[in-house]
Amino acid sequence: MAVTIRDVAKATGVSISTVSRALATPELVAEPTRNLVQQAAADMGYRPNRAARGLITGRTACIGLVVPDLENPFFGSIGKGVQDRARAAGYSVFIGDSSEDPALEAEVVRGIAKQVDGIILCSARGSDESVRAITTDTPVVLVNRTIAGIPSIDFDNAGGLRAIMQHLVALGHTTIAYAAGPVTSWSSGRRVDAFRAFGEASPELRLIELGNFPPVFAGGVQAADLAIASGATAVVAYNDLMALGLLDRIRERGLRVPDDLSIASFDNVAVASMVSPKLTSVDFPRIQMGRACVDALLDLVLERPHGLERTSDLPVELIVRQSTGVVPASAANREDDTRTATPKGAVTTP
């Protein structure tokens, strides 16, 4: 058996409660006693039994992290941030993988809920009700999804989309296509909304929605032909994986990126800078997101008043690389004609 508080008490000649206090609340113990006990505890290699402590305090000093897919580096990064901040705060992290399955997600959450003080739930797949049901027993912070009444953290999807659009417009593009992710994806929805809003604010642009695609390589391949057919000079993809698929298919069709067609996307996964041309992509501070989640969750758990707002958006950053370039001369001319034909506010020719 490991060394217990009792052993330390026996060794130092004080009572077990003094040992407990010297270790947990040192300010309540006289200097000499405290030193004696702490020294002895250290010498004997005493390590408190978390389970016993939790049994009485009702706190576990553990938090749970439930993600749809651990293999996805996106969630790995968040996990790294979570683990890092949690450790700094003296908390351990339980990991749960729901394999993108709502039923499994519920089971995983249930299995974890009892042994933690709170849960960080990434991209919850369950219904609003099922998620809300969890939050009655356990503090929860949501990532990549918002449900009224539950604190959540997200990236600034709209800001990222706008950054891409401004970048493309600055390069002279006026006909821009967007290849969206799954309709069920909340973040995809936010980006589509921002895309439309941008279009409404800039009527001189021709913005084309290519439709919804699986957020993977094959989805990008599928979108590529539509993008080419649309006449757009730039394509924005829901994520880098799709951008890779676009790239592959576009080149297969004999076009060059970015000379004939520019590509921009979201995520800035590691490989974005390893392919040629390197991808222009919106970077999400994922590790920072993980940390922010822990902060928000501990605010809840410890009932700290000065926590951040119930929901917040983390700023993102556009990383410009080689997959976006100035609009092709031919397209620029063609579009110039269009622009001239419908000048903003003034009609000189009937």
Add this chain to the structure above:
Amino acid sequence: MAVTIRDVAKATGVSISTVSRALATPELVAEPTRNLVQQAAADMGYRPNRAARGLITGRTACIGLVVPDLENPFFGSIGKGVQDRARAAGYSVFIGDSSEDPALEAEVVRGIAKQVDGIILCSARGSDESVRAITTDTPVVLVNRTIAGIPSIDFDNAGGLRAIMQHLVALGHTTIAYAAGPVTSWSSGRRVDAFRAFGEASPELRLIELGNFPPVFAGGVQAADLAIASGATAVVAYNDLMALGLLDRIRERGLRVPDDLSIASFDNVAVASMVSPKLTSVDFPRIQMGRACVDALLDLVLERPHGLERTSDLPVELIVRQSTGVVPASAANREDDTRTATPKGAVTTP
């Protein structure tokens, strides 16, 4: 407070020990009582308090997984397998990220050790002694590293290397270069050993060791020029990231892959099939590895006799794609000459 065993006892009119038995060891309770209790427990939403149980049984039903970097999809996959198998066995998983830092690794392990029944330690960074020290308190299974006396699981690195070599030889290559990973990497060492062994067994081949490189894109870039200078017609890289760097630099030098130079590597990361040309790579069954780790660890924890051997190598699979092709005609001729000039066993010209 949550519903306890006491509440269930009160509701059913039996004693708490009967409730405990009905739930934990049903065979010790009479059929009617058992049903009554189980039904009531289910209705009341009773969930056993793991901490309390652990306090008395000495078991936590938790295992720890410590990896060098959660952001690396390699470890994410292993984590997925671990989590999956552990859940099936009724175990929860603590995650620890050591950020490739031996000191932090030790701290993370220490923090986790007390709250788990065993630890799966991936690519341990600490010294043999420090790792062995852990195993005195806690069962440990090692991944990607072997230390005498500690059970470990690994991939069949040598088998993978041989599979690549046989593939290249079948394509006519006789001058093959190898770009190794860091000298400190255990798996890199295994592959280098296998490379040399293959060379010794096939004296008709010219095998070139380009040296050790960082296992990342930049390392591959660095190796590329050496590979080209070496006159090899095929390059084997320590991992896919390096292969990507090789690919980039080789094309920058005006050569084509695989027409002028073939590239093969290890890991088969997702992106290997998303670049062009798609990479020939050795696939590691990582999720399966995670599962195998849990099985091995639970053998230790539960002192099951029929566990697998103390150390074992998981089989790997070569995935042939577009980055490897038949040897260039020019090179084939040149090499034919060489081969003729130094025939095996017979010297015709002084």
Add this chain to the structure above:
DNA sequence: ATGAAAGCGCTAACAC
């Protein structure tokens, strides 16, 4: 087959 009772290691009143 079931109940009573003794703790697992620790913290938190409550005394002194």
Add this chain to the structure above:
DNA sequence: GTGTTAGCGCTTTCAT
């Protein structure tokens, strides 16, 4: 400032 005591929720002898 320190010691005594009563549990936290559960399993596990030991009786019955």
